Amino acid sequence: xxxxxxxxxxxxxxxxxxxxxxxxxxxxxxxxxxxxxxxxxxxxxxxxxxxxxxxxxxxxxxxxxxxxxxxxxxxxxxxxxxxxxxxxxxxxxxxxxxxxxxxxxxxxxxxxxxxxxxxxxxxxxxxxxxxxxxxxxxxxxxxxxxxxxxxxxxxxxxxxxxxxxxxxxxxxxxxxxxxxxxxxxxxxxxxxxxxxxxxxxxxxxxxxxxxxxxxxxxxxxxxxxxxxxxxxxxxxxxxxxxxxxxxxxxxxxxxxx
Amino acid sequence: xxxxxxxxxxxxxxxxxxxxxxxxxxxxxxxxxxxxxxxxxxxxxxxxxxxxxxxxxxxxxxxxxxxxxxxxxxxxxxxxxxxxxxxxxxxxxxxxxxxxxxxxxxxxxxxxxxxxxxxxxxxxxxxxxxxxxxxxxxxxxxxxxxxxxxxxxxxxxxxxxxxxxxxxxxxxxxxxxxxxxxxxxxxxxxxxxxxxxxxxxxxxxxxxxxxxxxxxxxxxxxxxxxxxxxxxxxxxxxxxxxxxxxxxxxxxxxxxxxxxxxxxxxxxxxxxxxxxxxxxxxxxxxxxxxxxxxxxxxxxxxxxxxxxxxxxxxxxxxxxxxxxxxxxxxxxxxxxxxxxxxxxxxxxxxxxxxxxxxxxxxxxxxxxxxxxxxxxxxxxxxxxxxxxxxxxxxxxxxxxxxxxxxxxxxxxxxxxxxxxxxxxxxxxxxxxxxxxxxxxxxxxxxxxxxxxxxxxxxxxxxxxxxxxxxxxxxxxxxxxxxxxxxxxxxxxxxxxxxxxxxxxxxxxxxxxxxxxxxxxxxxxxxxxxxxxxxxxxxxxxxxxxxxxxxxxxxxxxxxxxxx
Numbered sequence: 001x002x003x004x005x006x007x008x009x010x011x012x013x014x015x016x017x018x019x020x021x022x023x024x025x026x027x028x029x030x031x032x033x034x035x036x037x038x039x040x041x042x043x044x045x046x047x048x049x050x051x052x053x054x055x056x057x058x059x060x061x062x063x064x065x066x067x068x069x070x071x072x073x074x075x076x077x078x079x080x081x082x083x084x085x086x087x088x089x090x091x092x093x094x095x096x097x098x099x100x101x102x103x104x105x106x107x108x109x110x111x112x113x114x115x116x117x118x119x120x121x122x123x124x125x126x127x128x129x130x131x132x133x134x135x136x137x138x139x140x141x142x143x144x145x146x147x148x149x150x151x152x153x154x155x156x157x158x159x160x161x162x163x164x165x166x167x168x169x170x171x172x173x174x175x176x177x178x179x180x181x182x183x184x185x186x187x188x189x190x191x192x193x194x195x196x197x198x199x200x201x202x203x204x205x206x207x208x209x210x211x212x213x214x215x216x217x218x219x220x221x222x223x224x225x226x227x228x229x230x231x232x233x234x235x236x237x238x239x240x241x242x243x244x245x246x247x248x249x250x251x252x253x254x255x256x257x
Numbered sequence: 258x259x260x261x262x263x264x265x266x267x268x269x270x271x272x273x274x275x276x277x278x279x280x281x282x283x284x285x286x287x288x289x290x291x292x293x294x295x296x297x298x299x300x301x302x303x304x305x306x307x308x309x310x311x312x313x314x315x316x317x318x319x320x321x322x323x324x325x326x327x328x329x330x331x332x333x334x335x336x337x338x339x340x341x342x343x344x345x346x347x348x349x350x351x352x353x354x355x356x357x358x359x360x361x362x363x364x365x366x367x368x369x370x371x372x373x374x375x376x377x378x379x380x381x382x383x384x385x386x387x388x389x390x391x392x393x394x395x396x397x398x399x400x401x402x403x404x405x406x407x408x409x410x411x412x413x414x415x416x417x418x419x420x421x422x423x424x425x426x427x428x429x430x431x432x433x434x435x436x437x438x439x440x441x442x443x444x445x446x447x448x449x450x451x452x453x454x455x456x457x458x459x460x461x462x463x464x465x466x467x468x469x470x471x472x473x474x475x476x477x478x479x480x481x482x483x484x485x486x487x488x489x490x491x492x493x494x495x496x497x498x499x500x501x502x503x504x505x506x507x508x509x510x511x512x513x514x515x516x517x518x519x520x521x522x523x524x525x526x527x528x529x530x531x532x533x534x535x536x537x538x539x540x541x542x543x544x545x546x547x548x549x550x551x552x553x554x555x556x557x558x559x560x561x562x563x564x565x566x567x568x569x570x571x572x573x574x575x576x577x578x579x580x581x582x583x584x585x586x587x588x589x590x591x592x593x594x595x596x597x598x599x600x601x602x603x604x605x606x607x608x609x610x611x612x613x614x615x616x617x618x619x620x621x622x623x624x625x626x627x628x629x630x631x632x633x634x635x636x637x638x639x640x641x642x643x644x645x646x647x648x649x650x651x652x653x654x655x656x657x658x659x660x661x662x663x664x665x666x667x668x669x670x671x672x673x674x675x676x677x678x679x680x681x682x683x684x685x686x687x688x689x690x691x692x693x694x695x696x697x698x699x700x701x702x703x704x705x706x707x708x709x710x711x712x713x714x715x716x717x718x719x720x721x722x723x724x725x726x727x728x729x730x731x732x733x734x735x736x737x738x739x740x741x742x743x744x745x746x747x748x749x750x751x752x753x754x755x756x757x758x759x760x761x762x763x764x765x766x767x768x769x770x771x772x773x774x775x776x777x778x779x780x781x782x783x784x785x786x787x788x789x790x791x792x793x794x795x796x797x798x799x800x801x802x803x804x805x806x807x808x809x810x811x812x813x814x815x816x817x818x819x820x
Contacts, residue, residue, distance in 0.1 A: 048664050074667040084657035086585075088592035093584075100581030101665040106573065129592075145661070 001026045001184040002047070002153055007056035009042050016042040017208040020056070024153070029175050029185040031199035031216075033192070035236050039208040040188055041081065044157055047186070048078050060153065074102065076153040077146030081188070083138035083162070087131035091122050091141045094130060098145045109148070116144040120167075135162030143171070154178060157188045172198050196228040206236040272376050276384035281391060283360060300395075307349070307399035314342060315403035322411050329487075335411065337486040339512060342404055343436055344479055344505035346397065350437040351475035352605070353396055354444040356598055358468045361385050361445060362452060362548050382549045389441075397437050405429060417518030428515035435534050436508035442537030444471060449544020453551065465597070472601055473608065478503065480612040488520055500526055507533060575679055578668055582676035582731060583683055589654045589733045590684070596649055596733065603645020610634045610641075611692050618699040627705045627770065632763040635693040635709070639717045640755055642689040646681060647724035648748055650732040659734050659805045670729060671798035678725055678794075680732055686717035705770045712766060715783040722790035729801040 002024040009016050017039035024030045034040045045051035047058055049069050058065045065072040085094060092113055099109035117126045120140040130138060139162050146154060156175075160168050175198045178185055189195050195202060196216045204212040212219060212235060219231045266274065318338050325331040363381060371381060409429040413422030451467065452460045482503050485496050500506050500523075510526030513519035519527060574583040590596050614634050653659075666673075693713055697706045769775040 048660075050660065050663050070667050070669065073664060076664075078660075078664050080660055082657070084655070084660065086589075086655055086658045088654075089588060093588065097581055097585055098661060098665060100577040100584075101662065102667060103577055105577070 001061060002186070003059040004043070004047065005057050005059065007043060007046055007053045007058070009046060009051065009053045009055075015208055017205075020205065020208070020210055022203050022210060022213055024184040024186050026152075026182045026184050027179050028201065029179050029187055029199050031195040031202035032186055032188045032205065033190075033195065033202055033232060034205035038205045038236070040205060041157075042208075043205070044155060044186075044188065048076070048155065049073060074149070075151055076155060077149065077151035078155045079139075079142045079146045079157060079159045081157040081161070083135060083142055085130050085138060085141065088129055090127050090129055091117055091133070091137075091144075092126040094141055095145055095148060099148050102149045104149060112148055113144070116147065120144055136164055136167060139163055140167065143174075151183070153184045153186070155186045155188075158190065159187075160189065160191055160194060168194075192227075192229045192232055202228070204232060204235050211235050270380070273380050273384050276371075276376070276381060277387055280360070280385050280388035283388075304395060304399045307396060308402055310345075311400050311403040311405070314338075314345075315407040318342075318404060318407050318411065332415075333486040335408075335415070336509075337484055339408065339412075340484065340486075340505060340509045342401075342408060343433065343508050343512070344482075346400055346433055347436050347440050347505055347508075348475055348479045349396055349400055350393065350440045351444075351471070351479075353393060354441050355468055355472045355475070355601065357389060357392070358471075358594070358598075359448070359464060361389050361545065362448065378549045382545060386545070393437065393441060397433060401430075401433055405433060412516055412518065415518065417513075418516050425516050428512055431515060432508050432512035432530075435511060435530065436504070439504060439508070439530070439534045439537045442541035443533075446537060446540030446544050447471075449541065449548050453544065453547055465594070469597070469601070472605070476605060476608050477612055478505075480609050481616050488523075491523060501529070504530070504533060574683060576672070576676075578672050579676040579679045582673070583680045586650070586680040586684060586732045590649070593654050593733075596652060596654065599652060600645060600649045603641050603648070606641040606645070607638045607689060607692070610638050611696065614696045618696065621699060624699055624701045627700045627702070627709065627767075629760075629763050629767055631697070631700055632709060632766060633759055635689075635696075635713055636716060636759055636763065637755075638693060639686070639689045639713060640720060640751075642685040643681060643717060643720040643724060644748060644751055646685040647728070650677070650681075650728075650730075651735065652733065653735060654733040656734075656805075662731055662734055663805060666803060669799070670801045670803050671795055673731060673803050674725060674729060674794060674798035674801070677728065677730070677732055678721060681721045681724060682718075686714070686721060690714055690717060708770055708776060709766070712780065712783065715780070715787055718787045719783065719790060722787060722794055725794045726790075726797075729798065729803050730805070731803065734805055 004020060004022050007020040008018055020039065020043055022030070032040055032043070042051065046053050047065075049065060049072065052066070060072050060075065063072075086097070089097065095113035095117070096109055099113060104112075114123075114126070117123055120143065122137060122140055122144075125133065125137065130141065133141070139159065143156075143159060146156075159171060163171060172194065175185060175187065179200070187195065187199060199216060201214065202212070202216050202219065203210055212231075214222070216228050220227060223231050223234060225231050225234060318335075321334045321338065322331065325334050363378075363385075367381060406426070409425035410422050412418065412429070413425035418424035418428070447467065448464070451463060455463060482505070483496070483499060485491055485499065485506070490496055491500065507526055507530035510519060510523055511530035514524065514527035571584055571587070573580045590600055611634075614631070617630070690710065690713060694710055697710065700706050766779065769779045
């Protein structure tokens with residue numbers, strides 16, 4: 001369904017991603033992992049059409065999205081990493097805005113928005129401005145907005161950020177059901193435990209390049225490591241966190257010891 | 258001198274200096290008028306406009322005093338100018354109070370950021386009051402830099418002040434400052450006690466209504482109150498209520514009392530100024546103190562989330578996209594303080610013109626024949642409404658939230674341009690036209706009025722199309738940086754061109770209203786122009802890309818924290 005082919009994008013000559021390729025099939029939940037600055041956001045921005053690649057292309061259902069971006073936009077839902085919303089709108093008004101922008105009829109918007117808000121436990125706050133919402137509530141509004149138009153492809157960038165335990169479990173169940181419905185899901189997260197549970201496949205990216213693309217179980221088996229977190233640490237060669245923490249404490253104590 | 262000031266400033270506590278500087282830039286919603294623009298340059302422009310106004314006032318006062326030789330007429334002129342200068346100064350202070358609404362009181366941001374820090378509430382209070390006083394003082398000083406010298410010097414040469422200009426000058430300065438303090442203090446008193454008496458959430462909602470009400474009140478009083486310039490007119494029974502209710506006359510009385518030129522029978526007017534000043538200062542001081550003692554605590558204690566209510570229904574305005582953009586525009590204007598204030602700046606012109614017309618209409622005993630006095634103001638109202646709204650549309654409301662519009666852009670660009678067109682028509686053309694139609698009731702003949710209203714509607718349509726040329730954006734979503742662009746020059750350039758073109762055009766229309774064939778020609782021409790512009794915009798929009806960012810993607814967004 002979604003095919004990312006040899007993407008290359010640079011900022012002021014500095015490459016952010018190089019030769020990034022992967023696929024997401026219908027009914028598949030694919031985890032997209034990487035440390036900060038690895039190129040995840042750049043890749044997602046290109047897939048969502050907010051950024052154009054210097055090289056490479058993105059195909060959706062076999063068609064280059066650049067050739068008909070309008071048609072592609074109608075088919076995907078997106079939850080961004082940061083819950084940036086028009087905070088003076090209420091939750092319901094925000095969903096109405098998104099629904100209308102997506103060309104849904106008024107009756108359909110009303111029916112879907114109110115039901116989604118109720119299911120996401122936002123019914124009591126649907127008329128309150130989003131500026132008063134907690135981070136988790138904003139995240140739930142974003143999830144509702146991404147589902148409003150029954151998209152074929154869903155891109156979730158850190159969707160569990162700020163969600164409480166119950167909402168987190170709900171979301172994991174939702175992912176499974178979406179996959180069962182034949183939706184393609186690209187799931188970006190740092191919570192590797194959840195990724196390991198819900199994703200059919202994981203793609204690990206670091207320094208702009210894809211380092212691994214396999215099933216979580218295959219990765220742990222291949223690298224003889226106990227879990228995905230160990231695999232991830234091994235792959236991206238993270239710094240010695242203990243040493244970093246010690247240095248931070250040293251800085252904190254300067255002038256106060 | 259500079260070093261002395263630096264030394265004096267250095268003696269102030271560091272936390273006060275830091276907060277004062279921070280609050281100084283927040284006194285007026287400069288972001289609303291100059292997002293990421295050069296704030297000192299903007300303040301310079303603001304001061305420049307007031308200085309220019311003061312020079313014009315001084316010149317008019319001096320020329321009037323010189324050329325009017327008949328003593329009674331000259332005295333009436335001076336009384337009129339005194340009152341006009343005081344009223345204008347109060348209007349400027351009033352506008353400042355509207356623009357700096359809520360700036361003196363602690364808001365949630367202050368409470369949440371400053372409460373965990375070792376900063377006393379009194380330091381926050383003093384820093385806020387000092388910042389407001391600094392900007393208010395700058396406004397009063399610049400507005401009186403020339404007229405505030407010329408008027409007292411002239412009055413010092415008149416019978417009355419025992420010490421001549423040495424009495425007139427301090428009397429004028431004191432009266433002007435007192436008038437400003439009275440008005441600003443009154444606003445603070447109303448705000449403060451409303452905040453204290455009402456639950457915080459209700460206050461926040463009412464505060465926006467109060468802000469607009471104050472804005473309307475100041476303009477109404479300035480434009481509608483009659484000018485009373487002779488002792489006989491002041492003594493007339495029908496004018497007593499004006500003198501009793503109008504603060505600008507009270508402070509006119511205060512100046513003349515201090516100057517020794519107030520006839521004794523009008524001492525009661527000056528007494529009102531003294532009483533009003535005392536009440537405003539006491540009210541502002543007590544409400545500020547109480548707010549800082551109680552409101553900060555209440556702000557922390559208030560629940561983070563309370564179920565909301567209010568008006569939930571809004572009509573449809575065409576297609577789903579047109580409705581989405583229209584609702585988004587209405588809600589942004591209504592709920593974003595920055596945008597509300599920026600639009601209010603342009604609406605002030607519309608309201609001022611409308612009130613001037615209303616005043617003339619109320620004064621007229623019978624319906625009047627349609628004249629240029631009606632045609633030109635209605636064109637001006639339409640112009641300020643449309644071009645003002647177009648300028649406000651350029652101010653982004655939340656750039657980071659624009660991703661939703663970008664990822665949900667599933668229709669061609671021309672649909673977006675059409676939706677923006679609909680919003681401009683709905684929020685600018687229709688209200689300006691309705692106000693004009695309401696004011697037209699005092700004019701005859703009905704057929705001429707109807708013919709003019711048809712021309713006005715076409716004028717509005719043409720303005721909307723002109724505003725849409727090259728404007729391939731959704732309202733409030735593009736990072737157009739007015740502080741760094743020529744938007745203000747473009748606006749005032751438009752005004753100059755309009756003033757030059759409007760008078761001959763209105764004259765032509767006036768003649769055309771009396772000749773059917775000429776009117777037909779003019780109307781056809783306007784329809785053709787509107788249709789041509791519509792077709793041009795529609796054609797251009799087909800190949801246009803709706804854009805949300807002025808800056809190229811490669812630029813790294815800075816936090817703007819450097820000095």
